[in-house]
Amino acid sequence: MPPDVSVLPYEVQVAFLLHSNLNDNWDGMSGYYMGKDYTPIETLFNVYNVEDRKTVWFFLKWVEHYSSEAINRKVKERQDAESRKAKAQSSVRKK
Numbered sequence: 001m002p003p004d005v006s007v008l009p010y011e012v013q014v015a016f017l018l019h020s021n022l023n024d025n026w027d028g029m030s031g032y033y034m035g036k037d038y039t040p041i042e043t044l045f046n047v048y049n050v051e052d053r054k055t056v057w058f059f060l061k062w063v064e065h066y067s068s069e070a071i072n073r074k075v076k077e078r079q080d081a082e083s084r085k086a087k088a089q090s091s092v093r094k095k
Contacts, residue, residue, distance in 0.1 A: 011052055015059035018044050019067070031079070033071040036064050 005016055021044055022036040050056050 011055045012059045014048060014050055014056050015063050017048065018050075018056065018060055019063045032075055033068055035068050 005013055008016075018041070019036065022038065022040070025034040025037050026032070027034055044050075045053055045056075
């Protein structure tokens with residue numbers, strides 16, 4: 001069972017909090033997830049009074065990295081399933 005966020009170090013908890021407050025960027029053509037929009041990061045650092053910004057930034061980028069991989073893996077699986085379904089339907093129509 002994965003640990004609860006509350007048992008993680010404070011900087012990691014803040015990284016998860018900031019990650020959840022940032023908007024997602026998606027590629028309109030392929031549908032792939034491109035990561036977070038970091039435009040408001042300075043404001044969020046100030047709002048949450050983040051003192052150790054370098055450490056929080058480090059963990060924030062790791063959270064994004066793993067999150068992006070998981071999201072894009074799911075997107076690819078869904079696209080592959082849709083492709084297989086379309087191929088199966090087209091082969092049934094040809095018979």
